Amino acid sequence: MILLYLMVETYEELREANSRKDNIRFLLTKMTLWGFLFGLLLESEKVIALTLGNFNLNWLLAPAMILLVFIFIPRTYVLHWFGVEDPFYIWMFLVPDTHMVLSILAGVLLVRSLSPSE
Template sequence: MHLSISTYWDLKEAEDNGVLSTTLSIKLSLWVFVFGVLLEWKSLKRLIQGQFKITWLFIPAIILTVLSFIPSYHWVSWFGVGYPFFIEMFYIPKTQPLLDAASGILFIRSISGE
């Protein structure tokens, strides 16, 4: 968790200096995704033991993972403001880590067969 917090502060510092860092944003998303995977430690343990089964959640988990790794400022430049909830949730900065963690949880559940 320390890695995601230090990456968050680096990202905030870059934003304060007027720099939009895609690399730091993706790095933060990756750390939160890994945190979401680790929340499902029982499923991860089962996966390490070789017990895996891909379920129907795999496709939505991959789609959510790809969409949540896109930095929020790209969503605003692509779609503008005032769109439906399913697009708007991707460019609100406070929901980005929640979506990353949820995608990690969905991903590990989709390949553990739980």
């Protein structure tokens, strides 16, 4: 519940900062972090098993790490690097809704890549 509250608060701060034309990079990174933590909490049973020492690496670690790198790059940098007329695979990191879904997915994938198979 607290994490959802923090996500909503950060979203409101982001809207206000965007309307004032402030620097929003920190807020975008914070929002990505909340989404990533939410993804970790979705797999809370496996997170508990990981803290108890049940580690088992699998092939999901590579996609999880690649996705982690991409989601923590603020979209303002992506726009600067690639411009505004880019293909879908670039735009999926720019739309806030898909960015949040990818952040949650990165958290879930990371936990599943480190936990033993069921």
